[in-house]
Amino acid sequence: MEQQWVKLLELRRQDIPEVAVHGAVAWVHGDSVVRTLGNVTTFGRSLMKPYQMKVFARELASGYSPEAQAIALSSHNAEPSHLAAAQSMLPGAESGLLQTPPSLPMPGSVSKVTTAERWHHPCSGKHAAILSGCKQRGWSRDNYLDASHPYHDAYRDALRAVLGPSWTPSSTAVDGCGLPTHAMTLKEMATLFAALVAHRTQDWIWAAMVDRPELIGGQGRLDTGIMKAGQGRVLAKEGADGLLGLAIVHPDYPRGLGVVIKIAHGWDPRMMGYIASHILMPLGIAYKGPEAPSGQVCIMYL
Template sequence: MSIVAEVVRSGFVESVHHGVVALTDRPGVGEVDSPFFPRSSSKPLQTVGMLRSGLVPREAADLALISASHDGEPFHLERVTAILAAAGLGPEALRCPADLPFGDATRNAYLRSGGEAAPILMNCSGKHAGMLATCVANGWDLETYLDPKHPLQLALTDAVSELAGEPIAAAGVDGCGAPVLAVSPAALARAFLRLVDAEPGRPERQVADAMRAHPELVAGTESADTILMRAVPGLLVKRGADGVVAAAVPGTAGIAVKISDGAARARVPVLLAALRRLGVTPPVLDEVVLGGGRVVGEVRSVW
């Protein structure tokens, strides 16, 4: 992997981050054809698979939350509850692990109010609600919906492979307990471009349109994904754990970033650099380095 970002403190380069950047039909950085686990960046592809399998959302905004890694803000939890209720289910049906809200401010407020960890608070609960609703629509077993051999997961695997344009290289278990599927960075970038460039009304475009229309549901009020989609018309962005982020600019290119050491702080500066190479002017979101409570450096892209 190539060096894609460096950490500068008080004018001194104290560390570097290696990684891979894939751009569709353009030169990238690193081994863009070597499979990896995209983690939550693959959620929009799974949501397409749910629609293809018969999921009927109450409204388009539900697709944004089903594709989300949400911060656990009250409006996220209300929508997860509503998606489950429409399928005749309650939060107890969720098989993701109990967790606390993802965002610092939301988590601290929740704990101060006396709240405890719960599955609905887990950042993947929207995806799990969508999976359960898809199972209800098909009469599939609800207890085993996370089993890789379950009809739901077989259908989602087929959808991810088709959108990526390559076979699934490996299957693992993600942090939420659902299967996670390995594809190459080049394939992930290609799949995201397919989402935004699909014809209106197709499942791919339905997911992309919902995410871009409701970016606060995809992540959180103050998250980078939300800010970027609000600031750049047509841009689709989805973060993933372990230093992953995928994006697409309609009619231009798809992007996939993987930071090799899993550092989340490096992915945003690298994504911004990729967008600038595509002629997009994103908002200023570069990560800063603090010392004594003040800014003393930055994390910057160097590729």
């Protein structure tokens, strides 16, 4: 599949480019495309966690702490508060059902964890939530990773509730955590993020993320920093290999503004921070992003 990448930014020193970053961006208001840069199809990865939890919006609405609800939506750093929240969703006797790959904390994490364990995987909160929700639905739990499991049918239905009943993924693969992940265009992803704004009062998902951003990523994480700066007006979620989704509340976009960014060379929080700041600051969200290195100037092509 041919991907149409475009230049998003350069770092220049005395007008000589030293770094160039390519990628793609889509802006959607409600279900109307506002603007696109590039045209790529990619797997949703962890960007789709809000919709993976839409399946259990009712089951997880009560009986779980706000911290547990937040960690269900996270790609966490395996900090102590993250592990406590994730483990609270699954009784100790059921922890053997967890099928995340044994992992160390994410690179750059401040966690002191030094052993690879299933709970240390950044998606362990989501997996624990899926297991808890499946128990309430009466679904089998030993095979929840299988693409044929009813959870995944329900997840696709949650996507179709926004993208239309005829939507089908262009491809399906296995994500790093072992669950299926679906490929879609950035415009489709941005439409899904716009809908998070429009539907933010319909369930617990928006509040769980924006009220406890430190549990969604953790110390030093981009999505956590953006949501802290946004003060409830922006939901942000990182996705592996260069994805960032933004769901923005703004009076100029009453049906919700969804923005999804994909960096071609993979996850790069510094470069993504420049891009996110350039998008958010004009909308009144004071996320300043990183400073350019001494002697360099950041030139944006957005």
